[in-house]
Amino acid sequence: xxxxxxxxxxxxxVSLNTxxxxxxxxxxxxxxxxxxxxxxxxxxxxxxxxxxxxLLAIAVPLLDNYDAISDRxxxxxxxxxxxxxxxxxxxxxxxxDAPSIxxxxxxxxxxxDKNGRSIFQRVGHGMSVxxxxxxxxxxxxxxxxxxIGLIAGYSSGWFDSVSMRTMDIILAFPSLLLAIxxxxxxxxxxxxxxxxxxxxxxxxxxxxxxxxxxxNRNMEFVTAARSxxxxxxxxxxxxxxxxxxxxxxxxxxxxxxxxxxxxxALGFLGLGQQPPHPELGKMLADSQESLASGKWWVMVFPxxxxxxxxxxxxxxxxxxxxxxxxxxxxxx
Amino acid sequence: MGKYLFRRLxxxxxxxxxxxxxxxxxxxxxxxxxxxxxxxxxxxxxxxxALREQxxxxxxxxxxxxxxxxxxxxxxxxxxxxGNIPISLEISHRFPATIELSLFALFIATVIGVPVGVxxxxxxxxxxxxxxxxxxxxxxxxxIFVLGLLLIFFVGVELQLLPFIGRLxxxxxxxxxxxxxxxxxxxxxxxxxxxxxxLEHLILPSITxxxxxxxxxARITRSAMLEVLNQDYIRTARAKGLREGTVIRMHALRNALxxxxxxxxxxxxxxxxxxxxxxxxxxxxxxxxxLFDSIVARDYPIVxxxxxxxxVIYVFVNLAVDVLxxxxxxxxxxx
Numbered sequence: 001x002x003x004x005x006x007x008x009x010x011x012x013x014v015s016l017n018t019x020x021x022x023x024x025x026x027x028x029x030x031x032x033x034x035x036x037x038x039x040x041x042x043x044x045x046x047x048x049x050x051x052x053x054x055l056l057a058i059a060v061p062l063l064d065n066y067d068a069i070s071d072r073x074x075x076x077x078x079x080x081x082x083x084x085x086x087x088x089x090x091x092x093x094x095x096x097d098a099p100s101i102x103x104x105x106x107x108x109x110x111x112x113d114k115n116g117r118s119i120f121q122r123v124g125h126g127m128s129v130x131x132x133x134x135x136x137x138x139x140x141x142x143x144x145x146x147x148i149g150l151i152a153g154y155s156s157g158w159f160d161s162v163s164m165r166t167m168d169i170i171l172a173f174p175s176l177l178l179a180i181x182x183x184x185x186x187x188x189x190x191x192x193x194x195x196x197x198x199x200x201x202x203x204x205x206x207x208x209x210x211x212x213x214x215x216n217r218n219m220e221f222v223t224a225a226r227s228x229x230x231x232x233x234x235x236x237x238x239x240x241x242x243x244x245x246x247x248x249x250x251x252x253x254x255x256x257x258x259x260x261x262x263x264x265a266l267g268f269l270g271l272g273q274q275p276p277h278p279e280l281g282k283m284l285a286d287s288q289e290s291l292a293s294g295k296w297w298v299m300v301f302p303x304x305x306x307x308x309x310x311x312x313x314x315x316x317x318x319x320x321x322x323x324x325x326x327x328x329x330x331x332x
Numbered sequence: 333m334g335k336y337l338f339r340r341l342x343x344x345x346x347x348x349x350x351x352x353x354x355x356x357x358x359x360x361x362x363x364x365x366x367x368x369x370x371x372x373x374x375x376x377x378x379x380x381x382a383l384r385e386q387x388x389x390x391x392x393x394x395x396x397x398x399x400x401x402x403x404x405x406x407x408x409x410x411x412x413x414x415g416n417i418p419i420s421l422e423i424s425h426r427f428p429a430t431i432e433l434s435l436f437a438l439f440i441a442t443v444i445g446v447p448v449g450v451x452x453x454x455x456x457x458x459x460x461x462x463x464x465x466x467x468x469x470x471x472x473x474x475x476i477f478v479l480g481l482l483l484i485f486f487v488g489v490e491l492q493l494l495p496f497i498g499r500l501x502x503x504x505x506x507x508x509x510x511x512x513x514x515x516x517x518x519x520x521x522x523x524x525x526x527x528x529x530x531l532e533h534l535i536l537p538s539i540t541x542x543x544x545x546x547x548x549x550a551r552i553t554r555s556a557m558l559e560v561l562n563q564d565y566i567r568t569a570r571a572k573g574l575r576e577g578t579v580i581r582m583h584a585l586r587n588a589l590x591x592x593x594x595x596x597x598x599x600x601x602x603x604x605x606x607x608x609x610x611x612x613x614x615x616x617x618x619x620x621x622x623l624f625d626s627i628v629a630r631d632y633p634i635v636x637x638x639x640x641x642x643x644v645i646y647v648f649v650n651l652a653v654d655v656l657x658x659x660x661x662x663x664x665x666x667x
Contacts, residue, residue: 042469187363
């Protein structure tokens, strides 16, 4: 029973595409991928979440000029959320001084922290920092890893053995642990944290790129390029790289969630962005001291923001993987 | 099979050597003089010179490495900078706490994750399947430190259901240390009050630590089972009239186990590094919390030793998983 359903769903997209190819426009891999992506609900939700995250992360620093160093308003220390969240939580807890809907103020929608700073504002800026940190570390890991992997896979000589043994050594460490150790000795800062997370992720991309290069290097189009006198570097750049991109992009999207978690974890341990600058992991670490006295808002909003970000990227990555990986098509 | 094991063991040697070199070099990645970095700018030149001598920084690099490795092989990890206590002694005191937490979390994750994965695969696209896969997605998307804080606040502070600091209420229960694993010790000594107390303290940290492994184990089990359930021999088993339960257990699950065992083994590494965050949040006195405290105190020899220890364990767990393969899957033995 299950077999027949899976076969019928598997067969559907393929037959649709061959029909389209024959009847209307020529086959375009890009359009095909986008169609597959659109069919997957996880990719749609993930894409939507990711879009909002990226939009906010770009808009907040542009629209709001935040000066972390001078931001301090001690009279508002640990003020609970006002605005709608305050209204709802007052109704839920049956607080005696609950404001009516007309007298709502919106100075601290997410409440205030121990320095009387708006958590709403700091979560917004912290999100930009976390996203930028995640994107940069993935970009570093992807570009370094892809170059190493493509050259290793294409040349398959001494460079292959040396680089892959090095990757084995990096992979021998649990990634967060290696990142912690590297930042500890290099000095705690956001940039060092990003680089450390990137270093731990390089092997993932290097191995993937190497596998793709090995799969492609004996293809006819590569032999053809070589026979018309193309140099090795040109072959790697023009022929091997474009044919290896799809899995690398999928891995990068999935890696973005991991990179956001790991840079935030470094921040949580005090090894990332330094105070007073806002960063989600550091905000969570600071919230620990006020947790026992019931000040939930200091922890809940930065926490939910990280979950929201990682969930968005993971969903998008899962959807992209299903859409781009030919081995998975129709199987699940 | 002996040949395979021997080759696999040989392959591990360069990795372990590489790991040791990288960990050894860590202290040389410190910008400037490591001794100054540890003691601070205001330390006297004599103290700095003494620490340089203690860390062996005055010798050539290769000599330093060989001495360091020689000491390692004799079980000497050096001394802590603060307090001058042998690091290996401290590790032997603290490691049981980490082991207890990690193994407990892994055990629960496996006991829940494998059946959830199997049921999801058997009842594919059912409500149970969808719900558990959405749960798994949340499981991998919630960072350990966020989940830990949420649990502390809602379960520990608001509802006051469970303790969230340390391993035992030392004021209320006395426990004789035998293995250092509180659960085992309390069973061995028949101290049921301590057992209850130790288990209570284990719940929140292990929930925090196990969500990611649980989600991954459930997902991998599901996809491995789905692959196997489409095989011809499953149809044959059903056709010859075996009961569905027998087909699932004896024919499908056994063949799906290979990727599941791999992923369970790999999770131990994730757990040991996740322990740094979990132990810090729950004030759990294991090596993860110790690592965090040493980072704050800039006690680099401790950072080096703990990093090395966890990495070496990780390498050997991977080796053990590969060895386990040969017992589960005769095909690996044959090749």
